[in-house]
Amino acid sequence: MSTTVVDARNLLCPMPVIRAQDAVVKLQPGDTVQVLCTDPGVVHDIPAWCRIHGHEIFKIDEQGHEIVIHICVGTGN
Amino acid sequence: MFAVVPLMSQKPKAVALISGGLDSLLAARVVMEQGVHVEGINFFTGFCVEGHTHAIRKQDRAKPKRNNALWSAEQLGIKLHIIDIIEEYKDVVINPKHGYGANLNPCLDCKIFMVEKAREWVEEHGFDFIITGEVLGQRPMSQRKDTMPVVARDSGARDRLVRPLCAKNLPVTMPEIRGWLDRDKLYGFNGRSRKPQMALAEKFGFEDYAQPAGGCCFLTDKQYAVKLGDLWATRGTREYDLDDIMLLKVGRHLRPRPNFKVIVGREEGENRFLEGYRKRFVHMIPRSHSGPLVLIDGELAAGDIELAARLTARFSQGRDAAQVTIEVKPVDADAHCLDVLPLTADEIPADWYI
Ligand code: SF4
Numbered sequence: 001m002s003t004t005v006v007d008a009r010n011l012l013c014p015m016p017v018i019r020a021q022d023a024v025v026k027l028q029p030g031d032t033v034q035v036l037c038t039d040p041g042v043v044h045d046i047p048a049w050c051r052i053h054g055h056e057i058f059k060i061d062e063q064g065h066e067i068v069i070h071i072c073v074g075t076g077n
Numbered sequence: 078m079f080a081v082v083p084l085m086s087q088k089p090k091a092v093a094l095i096s097g098g099l100d101s102l103l104a105a106r107v108v109m110e111q112g113v114h115v116e117g118i119n120f121f122t123g124f125c126v127e128g129h130t131h132a133i134r135k136q137d138r139a140k141p142k143r144n145n146a147l148w149s150a151e152q153l154g155i156k157l158h159i160i161d162i163i164e165e166y167k168d169v170v171i172n173p174k175h176g177y178g179a180n181l182n183p184c185l186d187c188k189i190f191m192v193e194k195a196r197e198w199v200e201e202h203g204f205d206f207i208i209t210g211e212v213l214g215q216r217p218m219s220q221r222k223d224t225m226p227v228v229a230r231d232s233g234a235r236d237r238l239v240r241p242l243c244a245k246n247l248p249v250t251m252p253e254i255r256g257w258l259d260r261d262k263l264y265g266f267n268g269r270s271r272k273p274q275m276a277l278a279e280k281f282g283f284e285d286y287a288q289p290a291g292g293c294c295f296l297t298d299k300q301y302a303v304k305l306g307d308l309w310a311t312r313g314t315r316e317y318d319l320d321d322i323m324l325l326k327v328g329r330h331l332r333p334r335p336n337f338k339v340i341v342g343r344e345e346g347e348n349r350f351l352e353g354y355r356k357r358f359v360h361m362i363p364r365s366h367s368g369p370l371v372l373i374d375g376e377l378a379a380g381d382i383e384l385a386a387r388l389t390a391r392f393s394q395g396r397d398a399a400q401v402t403i404e405v406k407p408v409d410a411d412a413h414c415l416d417v418l419p420l421t422a423d424e425i426p427a428d429w430y431i
């Protein structure tokens with residue numbers, strides 16, 4: 001199980017979704033990804049992308065203007 | 078040519094270009110109804126209307142925001158692959174073989190390019206055909222009877238490109254010949270009326286779908302096209318990067334001199350967004366009064382700093398004051414302050430506004 005950190009700060013949607021997607025497709029089920037973001041739109045878009053691809057968001061941390069989305073990679077079904 | 082031909086026992090697989098609008102949502106659904114496995118693909122060019130300005134402007138943050146392409150995929154229950162084509166798309170915008178539409182929108186070249194990218198994706202992923210939500214006669218440039226075959230031909234997709242909403246007005250496609258799609262269950266929409274699509278949406282139970290007013294990208298927006306044209310003309314090159322085209326979506330843009338323009342944040346959300354560019358641009362902030370962050374784009378000549386500072390003061394709360402202190406931060410030097418007299422409204426000609 002690995003944890004990958006994706007820095008998507010100062011990027012606007014859909015770029016953070018694309019960065020998260022590009023990281024997730026290279027990983028195995030059970031691996032985790034932390035996506036660092038500043039665009040508030042990610043709290044809707046990354047979970048939506050995860051729902052349709054079968055990945056799980058297990059935590060969203062918001063500190064000031066920074067948002068960290070924690071994804072657990074699913075089987076992709 | 079397409080490498081993979083499915084065995085008879087396998088479900089045929091199609092990829093649908095999902096823009097987030099109603100037509101692509103319906104087109105995908107019509108094909109799904111016939112038992113085809115459909116996945117979505119959405120191309121991000123940098124000019125897409127989706128997301129950006131809503132994300133930047135504070136006043137828009139209170140409204141629930143969604144990415145309509147992802148929303149469409151959720152409604153359909155399909156996967157959506159969002160693909161960054163920013164770099165490759167530049168050539169489409171800069172050198173469109175078929176020219177521009179009403180503004181800087183190269184719709185026909187854009188459609189060809191996107192279908193071509195989808196064709197490459199299909200070949201790489203072992204899919205069988207491509208679906209788009211195009212409707213004959215709906216758009217003046219890319220959805221005409223004479224240009225729709227050009228998209229199919231020049232993209233290399235040919236008879237593997239299916240437009241389910243107007244298929245009955247077009248030649249038979251490969252999935253119909255193979256019996257994967259029943260032509261009778263496809264549609265023959267034609268023209269600019271949205272009524273047939275709305276009726277079909279109702280039939281499928283789609284509500285709350287997006288209805289973008291001016292097309293799917295900023296290149297169709299007159300104001301945006303003027304700003305992009307100004308950027309190209311003053312730089313003497315049509316090259317651009319993502320930051321350039323993002324910044325054109327934000328703030329007021331004024332060009333007081335041919336050699337520089339200023340970008341003035343209009344509210345807190347825009348100021349915060351512009352702050353992300355402070356390291357790349359000379360910028361100014363009013364210190365004696367509250368006011369916007371101003372980025373300066375271009376090479377400044379003697380006297381330009383003072384002019385830009387007076388302009389910055391004009392957009393501050395001290396616009397009527399005798400003196401406003403402006404902090405000036407060059408890219409490679411420490412910040413310093415200038416005390417200036419704000420420009421009056423009369424001293425800002427209308428043609429400074431881009
Ligand atoms: S409106 Fe923009 S995205 Fe849509 S076809 Fe035209 S150029 Fe392409």
